[in-house]
Amino acid sequence: xxxxxxxxxxxxxxxxxxxxxxxxxxxxxxxxxxxxxxxxxxxxxxxxxxxxxxxxxxxxxxxxxxxxxxxxxxxxxxxxxxxxxxxxxxxxxxxxxxxxxxxxxxxxxxxxxxxxxxxxxxxxxxxxxxxxxxxxxxxxxxxxxxxxxxxxxxxxxxxxxxxxxxxxxxxxxxxxxxxxxxxxxxxxxxxxxxxxxxxxxxxxxxxxxxxxxxxxxxxxxxxxxxxxxxxxxxxxxxxxxxxxxxxxxxxxxxxxxxxxxxxxxxxxxxxxxxxxxxxx
Numbered sequence: 342x343x344x345x346x347x348x349x350x351x352x353x354x355x356x357x358x359x360x361x362x363x364x365x366x367x368x369x370x371x372x373x374x375x376x377x378x379x380x381x382x383x384x385x386x387x388x389x390x391x392x393x394x395x396x397x398x399x400x401x402x403x404x405x406x407x408x409x410x411x412x413x414x415x416x417x418x419x420x421x422x423x424x425x426x427x428x429x430x431x432x433x434x435x436x437x438x439x440x441x442x443x444x445x446x447x448x449x450x451x452x453x454x455x456x457x458x459x460x461x462x463x464x465x466x467x468x469x470x471x472x473x474x475x476x477x478x479x480x481x482x483x484x485x486x487x488x489x490x491x492x493x494x495x496x497x498x499x500x501x502x503x504x505x506x507x508x509x510x511x512x513x514x515x516x517x518x519x520x521x522x523x524x525x526x527x528x529x530x531x532x533x534x535x536x537x538x539x540x541x542x543x544x545x546x547x548x549x550x551x552x553x554x555x556x557x558x559x560x561x562x563x564x565x566x567x568x569x570x571x572x573x574x575x576x577x578x579x580x581x582x583x584x585x586x587x588x589x590x591x592x593x594x595x596x597x598x599x600x601x602x603x604x605x606x607x608x609x610x611x612x613x614x615x616x617x618x619x620x621x
Contacts, residue, residue, distance in 0.1 A: 342366070342501065345390045345401040345425075347413055349380050352430055352457060353404030354469025357385040359502040362471045368394050372405075376466050385469070396422035400498045402455075403429040406567050411440045414452075421450035426498060428455040432519065433571040434482050434512035442484045453495060454482030454512060456519070457504070464561045474503040481507045482515055520575035527565055528580065530558040 344360045346353045346369040357367050357380060368390035371377045380386045388394075395401065395417070403410045410429045414437075421427060427450060431437045438454040445452035459477035461468065479499050483491060486509050496507055510518075534555050569576055593602040 342400075342498070343368075343398050345369070345394065345398040346386065347390065347401065347403045348372075348405035348409075349376050349385070349466050349469075350404065351460065351464045351466070351468050351473075353402065354380065354385060354466040355471065355473035356402050356404060356430070356457075356502060358469055358471035359474055361385060361387075363501040363503075365501065368398070371466075372409075380466060385466075392417065392420045395420055395425060398422075398425050401425055401427045403427065403431075405431075406564055407431045407433055407437045407571055408567060410437045414441055414444050418444040418448040418450065421448065423449050423451065425450060426494065427452045428481075428495075428499075430455050430457055432456060432523070432568045434510075434515045436571050438482055438512040445484075451491075453484070453491075454515075455499075456480040456482075456515065457502075462557050462559050464564070472503065476505045477503065479504040479507050480515060481509050482512050483509065486511075516572050517575050520572050520579050524565075524569060524572060524576050525579045525583070527557050527560055528569070528576070529583070530555055531560065534558040 342360070342363075342365040344356075344365045344367045346357045346360075346367060349357060349369050349371040353369065353371070357369050360367050361384070367386045368388050369377065369380055369386035370390040371380070377386075377389055381388065390398075390401075401421075403413055405413065407429075410431050414427075414429075427441070427445075429437050429441060431454070434454045434456065441452040441454060444450075457474055457477060457479055459474050461473075481492075481495060481499075483495070485491065492507070492509070499507060539555075590602070590605055592598075593605060
């Protein structure tokens with residue numbers, strides 16, 4: 342199995358290491374030449390990925406943010422082989438998939454959108470890990486969800502990196518759900534830590550919930566800004582819902598209304614249990 346990786350940050354670097362661990366031949370490239378050289382010295386890749394090697398790859402993973410991924414596809418679409426599967430790993434799907442599907446039809450290569458559902462709060466190749474995707478889900482956005490031969494082909498190429506399964510989605514559904522499950526967590530955590538009280542948490546008066554809640558406040562601001570703006574309609578919708586709900590808790594406190602506070606807390610607890618039952 343021959344794998345090409347575009348972008349050797351946390352996700353791309355981890356992809357390279359995971360495929361190497363699985364016994365694949367891996368070529369990679371990064372916009373920073375030093376990172377490419379370091380990845381090769383670290384034996385995460387076997388050499389540099391360039392257009393001369395595109396046709397030798399069974400799979401090329403584009404592990405850079407959406408704007409860069411679209412530009413890479415536009416620049417390289419005419420050079421891609423029909424036998425090579427190209428999948429982007431961007432955190433939003435509508436923007437890059439529109440370009441990917443269009444270019445694939447125009448130039449005859451095979452493309453699908455993808456999103457590895459795994460990560461940590463630190464970025465960069467130095468934090469990449471061969472086991473980052475172990476047991477994780479890979480979200481796949483194919484143009485034709487009924488092409489079983491294609492889905493089987495993707496599965497055989499993706500699962501060796503450690504993923505437990507594929508889940509299929511449309512680009513629209515993916516972006517709507519990811520606004521709630523991922524992007525909101527980063528926004529809320531990032532806003533929450535701005536309280537002046539955070540300066541006093543060096544004392545022992547904090548628990549695991551604080552640590553867990555603020556973990557993703559530390560982020561790559563440039564990357565997340567791009568993802569948020571790409572998905573601004575869905576993310577703004579979720580923020581508006583949260584603000585509306587928080588105002589209810591605030592009013593219960595302002596009115597010293599213990600009954601309403603208890604009702605709100607019970608409602609939230611029951612909703613969590615309902616979601617857990619539905620999602621297994």
